[in-house]
Amino acid sequence: MMNFRNGKKTGxxxxxxxxxxxxxxxxxxxxxxxxFGEHFLPHDPYLVDMGNxxxxxxxxxxxxxxxxxxxxxxxIIAGGKTSVFVALGVVFVVMILGTLIxxxxxxxxxxxxxxxxxxxxxxxxxxxxxxxIAIGAILGTGIIAGMIAxxxxxxxxxxxxxxxxxxxxxxxxxxxxxxxxxxSPSAIVFKYVLPNTLGVMAVTAALDxxxxxxxxxxxxxxxxxxxxxxxxxGAVMNEASAYFQTAPWIIMFNGITLFLAVIVFNLFGDSxxxxxxxxxxxx
Amino acid sequence: MINKSxxxxxxxxxxxxxxAVLIVGITFLSFxxxxxxxxxxxxxxxxxxxxMVTDEVLEAKRQELGLNKPMIVQYGLWLNxxxxxxxxxxxxxxxxxxxxFAIALPNTLLLTAVSMLLTIxxxxxxxxxxxxxxxxxxDGIVRAVTYLFISIPAFFLALIFLxxxxxxxxxxxxxxxxxxxxxxxxSLVLSLTLSAWYIxxxxxxxxxxxxxxxxxxxxxxxxxxxxxxxxxxxxxSLAPLLTLFAMSFGTMxxxxxxxxxxxxxxxxxxxxxxxxxxxxxxxxQAFVVWMAIIFMVINYLVDVLYKLVxxxxxxxxx
Numbered sequence: 339m340m341n342f343r344n345g346k347k348t349g350x351x352x353x354x355x356x357x358x359x360x361x362x363x364x365x366x367x368x369x370x371x372x373x374f375g376e377h378f379l380p381h382d383p384y385l386v387d388m389g390n391x392x393x394x395x396x397x398x399x400x401x402x403x404x405x406x407x408x409x410x411x412x413x414i415i416a417g418g419k420t421s422v423f424v425a426l427g428v429v430f431v432v433m434i435l436g437t438l439i440x441x442x443x444x445x446x447x448x449x450x451x452x453x454x455x456x457x458x459x460x461x462x463x464x465x466x467x468x469x470x471i472a473i474g475a476i477l478g479t480g481i482i483a484g485m486i487a488x489x490x491x492x493x494x495x496x497x498x499x500x501x502x503x504x505x506x507x508x509x510x511x512x513x514x515x516x517x518x519x520x521x522s523p524s525a526i527v528f529k530y531v532l533p534n535t536l537g538v539m540a541v542t543a544a545l546d547x548x549x550x551x552x553x554x555x556x557x558x559x560x561x562x563x564x565x566x567x568x569x570x571x572g573a574v575m576n577e578a579s580a581y582f583q584t585a586p587w588i589i590m591f592n593g594i595t596l597f598l599a600v601i602v603f604n605l606f607g608d609s610x611x612x613x614x615x616x617x618x619x620x621x
Numbered sequence: 622m623i624n625k626s627x628x629x630x631x632x633x634x635x636x637x638x639x640x641a642v643l644i645v646g647i648t649f650l651s652f653x654x655x656x657x658x659x660x661x662x663x664x665x666x667x668x669x670x671x672x673m674v675t676d677e678v679l680e681a682k683r684q685e686l687g688l689n690k691p692m693i694v695q696y697g698l699w700l701n702x703x704x705x706x707x708x709x710x711x712x713x714x715x716x717x718x719x720x721x722f723a724i725a726l727p728n729t730l731l732l733t734a735v736s737m738l739l740t741i742x743x744x745x746x747x748x749x750x751x752x753x754x755x756x757x758x759x760d761g762i763v764r765a766v767t768y769l770f771i772s773i774p775a776f777f778l779a780l781i782f783l784x785x786x787x788x789x790x791x792x793x794x795x796x797x798x799x800x801x802x803x804x805x806x807x808s809l810v811l812s813l814t815l816s817a818w819y820i821x822x823x824x825x826x827x828x829x830x831x832x833x834x835x836x837x838x839x840x841x842x843x844x845x846x847x848x849x850x851x852x853x854x855x856x857x858s859l860a861p862l863l864t865l866f867a868m869s870f871g872t873m874x875x876x877x878x879x880x881x882x883x884x885x886x887x888x889x890x891x892x893x894x895x896x897x898x899x900x901x902x903x904x905x906q907a908f909v910v911w912m913a914i915i916f917m918v919i920n921y922l923v924d925v926l927y928k929l930v931x932x933x934x935x936x937x938x939x
Contacts, residue, residue: 456646457646459643459646460642460646460647460650463643463646463647463913463917464647464650464871464909464913464916465870465871465872465873465874465875465912465913465916466875467874467875467876467878468878468908468909468912468913469909470875471893471897471905471908471909472650472651472654472906472909474897475654475897475902475905476653476654476657476658478659548772555774555776556774556775556776559774559776559879560878560894561894561898562897575776575777579780579883582780582783582784582788583788586784589777589780593774593777593780593781596774596777597772597773597774597777600772601768601772604771604772
């Protein structure tokens with residue numbers, strides 16, 4: 339019975355390795371297209387050419403053109419750079435910011451901990467997207483405004499997670515030992531505690547990238563976040579929704595790209611989590 | 622005995638204090654929305670009235686609206702008005718925000734209630750079947766399909782529905798009037814995107830329960846699978862299912878904003894999205910406060926239900 343179980347586990351481990359490698363490659367490919375794709379575009383994504391407006395997909399314009407005659411495919415690739423890197427930026431900031439707040443709350447304890455956790459609770463009392471709309475509306479349009487709105491929504495998870503991990507580690511023997519040796523609190527945090535939380539934080543972050551891409555596109559679609567004429571997937575779809583009946587291809591190709599990008603990041607996050615889980619089980 | 626009732630008192634005080642902190646936090650953040658916005662309500666309101674706007678008139682209007690008072694006083698005034706049903710005046714069409722929301726709020730509640738019901742009807746049986754047929758073909762298909770639906774933006778799905786069912790097949794109206802036909806598409810979009818996530822969670826909850834030792838015990842005693850499922854596994858899963866419900870309600874409320882505006886469903890979300898382009902801050906503010914309040918009420922209701930469902934918690938709370 340035990341042997342069978344162990345055999346099954348190692349088999350699962352191998353296939354999870356393959357999935358992790360495949361999904362990492364897919365993420366790298368996506369990032370490469372977003373970073374360098376701009377240099378290989380057949381048309382200028384911002385070039386207005388009214389003579390070629392509303393062309394359905396054809397040989398010159400594989401994904402067709404929009405109301406101003408701009409190449410839809412070129413705008414999707416240019417938009418990828420905005421959409422994907424904005425999401426990565428947001429996730430990076432919330433991971434650092436949230437973890438920091440959680441660590442401070444967990445280590446300080448007492449009133450500071452209580453106050454920080456109350457603030458977290460208030461932020462979580464709003465439905466996530468409603469909070470993003472509220473903050474986006476204060477700040478007005480723009481990519482930075484949209485990013486701040488999403489940061490305000492997503493940081494709470496990391497703060498609560500890192501705080502609970504700090505509380506769990508706080509009384510571990512190795513921390514006590516470090517204290518006995520006279521290690522300073524900051525040394526304990528940076529040398530011993532943070533490296534331990536890194537795995538869980540990284541997985542949470544990887545799983546969030548897809549969600550953040552979706553939220554950002556949603557914000558831009560309702561007129562917050564990126565504004566026209568910026569090539570960003572949500573903003574482009576917002577602009578194109580007025581011509582949805584006559585030129586459905588603009589929305590279709592943008593939506594499908596958005597969907598594929600989210601799937602790629604979700605697959606990557608899932609396989610990363612499985613990898614971490616299997617490591618923990620093998621311990 | 623005395624000690625115990627003292628404990629209960631203490632618990633109540635803490636609970637009320639926490640709720641108060643939450644309410645003040647929610648309303649203060651929402652108040653900041655208009656307070657920090659770059660527009661001057663006095664100027665906008667006077668501009669609408671068509672009067673000559675001199676500096677004195679402007680100053681008088683600011684006095685009247687209390688805009689010269691310190692922030693905390695303004696917050697107090699705003700909160701007092703809000704509690705009395707006065708949510709300000711829309712910048713766009715000079716109607717009172719309460720009037721607009723009196724129509725929109727029930728519509729949004731109707732849409733979210735129907736969508737939530739649909740979600741539960743779709744995802745509970747599918748999640749249970751998927752858990753029972755773990756690693757089989759059905760389970761594989763369910764997992765693949767839900768994975769795809771998790772990654773679809775709700776607004777994209779909404780536009781596809783609009784294109785296929787309204788523009789091409791002409792089965793359903795483009796503009797979602799508050800009627801049986803009008804509610805089909807928005808509620809379907811909301812519940813399909815949420816169901817994808819829900820089914821995976823229900824599957825995980827049921828799987829965890831099926832692995833519990835008591836299930837093996839029941840099986841070895843020859844109890845039928847049907848009665849194990851309905852009178853044991855489902856009953857024990859009610860508490861985590863309720864938590865799932867409370868958590869997902871926030872997603873539903875947030876998602877309803879976009880879906881309402883795409884299908885022109887006359888609810889709070891549509892009001893808010895229309896207000897964004899017009900920079901109509903009082904409407905956005907009312908939307909934010911109401912959404913947070915609804916979310917909070919649902920969370921408290923679920924908390925109460927949770928205690929009714931799980932006898933262990935009920936006993937602990939006395």
